[in-house]
């Protein structure tokens with residue numbers, strides 16, 4: 001059961017603040033925000049909530 005992979009990297013545009021995955025970004029030439037085209041993004045951790053259910 002592999003839930004998260006290295007391919008699930010998430011980035012955030014420093015201009016419009018939208019968060020997108022590497023896959024979303026790959027549709028564009030170069031590395032830029034798929035929403036506004038800004039080239040400066042920061043890497044963020046994917047929001048994968050790790051919760052342990054207390055039974």
Ligand SMILES: [Zn+2]
Nearest residue numbers: 013016033036
């Ligand atoms: Zn943007």
